Amino acid sequence: MKATYIAAQGGTDQFVYGEIPEPAIAPDEILVRVRACGVNRLDVFGREGSHGVRMQSPQHVLGLDLAGEVEDVGSYVAHTKRFKKGDRVLGVGSGGTYAEYARAPMDRVHLMPDWMSFEEAAAIPTVYAAAWRAIVVRARITFGEDALVMAAGSGVGTAAIQIAKYAGCRVLTTASSDAKLEKARALGADIGINYKEHPEFSKQVLEHTGGAGVDLIYEHIGQSVFDQCYRSLKRGTGRLVTNGVTSGHLTQLHLGQLWTREVSLIGSTMHPELDLPAIMKGVARKALRGVVDRVFPLKDAAEAHRVLESNDFFGKLVLVP
Ligand SMILES: NC(=O)c1ccc[n+]([C@@H]2O[C@H](COP(=O)([O-])OP(=O)(O)OC[C@H]3O[C@@H](n4cnc5c(N)ncnc54)[C@H](OP(=O)(O)O)[C@@H]3O)[C@@H](O)[C@H]2O)c1
Incomplete structure (x- = not known):
């Protein structure tokens, strides 16, 4: 062959x-x-x-x-x-x-x-299996939450935006260009943040959430964005689920903020054999493309x-x- x-x-x-x-x-x-x-x-x-x-x-x-x-x-x-x-x-x-x-x-x-x-x-298959496990199974997305999806134009990002909308959430998303953010809006994202224009994108996230931060962050870029993601989490309910390290795997973590702000860091990989059946229901309903x-x-x-x-x-x- x-x-x-x-x-x-x-x-x-x-x-x-x-x-x-x-x-x-x-x-x-x-x-x-x-x-x-x-x-x-x-x-x-x-x-x-x-x-x-x-x-x-x-x-x-x-x-x-x-x-x-x-x-x-x-x-x-x-x-x-x-x-x-x-x-x-x-x-x-x-x-x-x-x-x-x-x-x-x-x-x-x-x-x-x-x-x-x-x-x-x-x-x-792969991008939905990864994003579904992270957002639905590991971070337990809940109806009406504010969810931040990193890199709207990535394979996993396009899946995550649709999954978070399917779950009834308001979706904030980042990308390196306005052209990608426009396409993300067409996919259902509510708010786009250009993180080349705003390297300190946590400030934009706080602005769009009345100073509170988001409930859930789907993260897969790693080192280069970790600190800004961490600052974007909402006190009490914020969960950052990490599913990749494209830009590098080492970071510094302010442990004091982890416990005083009661935020959660969650790791996630993929198990297509467990999650594809649920994903395929969303695909059949044309909610996930x-x-x-x-x-x-x-x-x-x-x-x-x-x-x-x-x-x-x-x-x-x-x-x-
Ligand atoms: N088994 C699993 O759990 C699983 C499954 C699938 C994917 N993943 C992980 O998820 C990550 C994304 O996968 P994918 O296939 O969706 O990626 P992709 O489609 O290639 O997208 C990656 C995007 O990340 C952004 N980015 C930011 N910093 C970057 C950097 N330093 N280098 C390259 N890209 C950078 C870029 O978007 P901007 O232009 O907007 O910055 C880029 O388009 C990977 O780390 C992958 O290993 C894990």
Whole structure:
């Protein structure tokens, strides 16, 4: 099959588009004929070998998200009758989705709505699994709260804005440009803050909340914004849920303010097998949509990574084999 793999960890010049063997599936996996796959920031970390991500094999195929048609099912999946050849599915694969075929554990895959394109479907799984776990499960978002979503134009940010609106909240969000904030408003965000213009964005957050701060912050940038996020939390109810460290993982924490202001810091990763069922209900109701910025042919994965690293996009970049 055709795939785009990396020959070694490094720059975008490490991508090779070529033939590799089709993956073999385990009893609880399905083989998907990939029609579209989403590009995640994690793929960039995997390509670079940064943020502690190590390469798994000499011809390592990146990619987690997939949308496509079921090609084959493992013996256990066949026994459950949950999927059959030809089903249109989306999900978080077992890795290696930058390819014509990829495997995925059956509990991380769902039937996609008839009306949805493969490109939109591929923009959903990882970012919604991450944002849902953080906001709904870990930080327990509550109707009517003020929620601050960091980096409106990031994949996880576009998911988080929609989840917080779905939960009946007022959404404040940050971005590096007014153009991204305009798109965030079209997605449902109530208040946009340009954090290049306002590096001390906590002042804007306090202004928009009558000096109180927000109840919930969905944070995934890390080091460069932690202090300003911490200052944006509301006394008593403020929860900062952290789900990524794109800009770095070290920070200083004023412990005194943690307990005197009774705010909470929460860590969150993703468990698509637990959270995709609830997410897919919101998707079916069209309350949660995949936000596709641009689609690239699979052989141009290097170009997609260059665009991702430029941060000049809103939502998801998608590859099509
Ligand atoms: N397993 C999990 O729990 C899980 C799953 C998915 C994602 N994550 C984490 O969540 C984070 C976001 O992932 P994503 O795929 O949604 O990212 P993404 O789409 O690539 O978006 C990242 C955005 O962050 C902003 N940003 C701020 N400072 C930055 C910096 N120093 N370098 C790069 N970008 C910076 C940029 O927006 P502006 O232009 O507005 O600044 C950028 O567009 C990553 O750290 C990822 O590892 C975790």
